[in-house]
Amino acid sequence: MSEDVYHGDILSKEQGEDEVTLVISIPENLYYFKGHFPSSPVLPGVALTHWVMEYLAEYFEVDPNQFVGLSALKFQIIICPNYEISLHLKKLNSSKYSFSYSSIHGQHASGKVLFK
Structure with a gap:
């Protein structure tokens, strides 16, 4: 049995003072594909927004506990x-x-992410 994978592989990173771009490879065995949908897997939007929060904390040192909301969110x-x-x-x-x-x-x- 394979282990659950919760993130794609970061293939490259370009970082500037106020921005970062990550190139991410999405594996077939990504946990979020389970049951969403079995015959035609799709990465759910909630996983995408979760990754945004994680990477904002990592690269911009924002505190996820200060999260206020999302705006202009489009999938x-x-x-x-x-x-x-x-x-x-x-x-x-x-x-x-x-x-x-x-x-x-x-x-x-x-989209945009808003903090306190």
């Missing part, structure tokens, strides 16, 4: 196993960050 194109996606995070000000997921398939998701 445009589904993400399937074996996709290679790019996550771009940008600090807009001390309490607002933007994110976008994209790949050769197009824009997958985007």
Whole structure:
């Protein structure tokens, strides 16, 4: 039995003062594909937003406990196993960050994260 995998593999990282871009490979055995949907797995939006929060904490040292909400949240194109996606995070000000997921398939998701 294989171990559950909760993150894609980070293939590359470009980091500037107020932004970071991660290229992430999405494995077939990603935990979030289980039951969503068995015959045609799709990465749920809640997993994408969870990753955003984790990477904001890691690269911008934001405190997830200060989370207020999401705005302008859009899910445009589904993400399937074996996709290679790019996550771009940008600090807009001390309490607002933007994110976008994209790949050769197009824009997958985007939004803004607000903190206290």
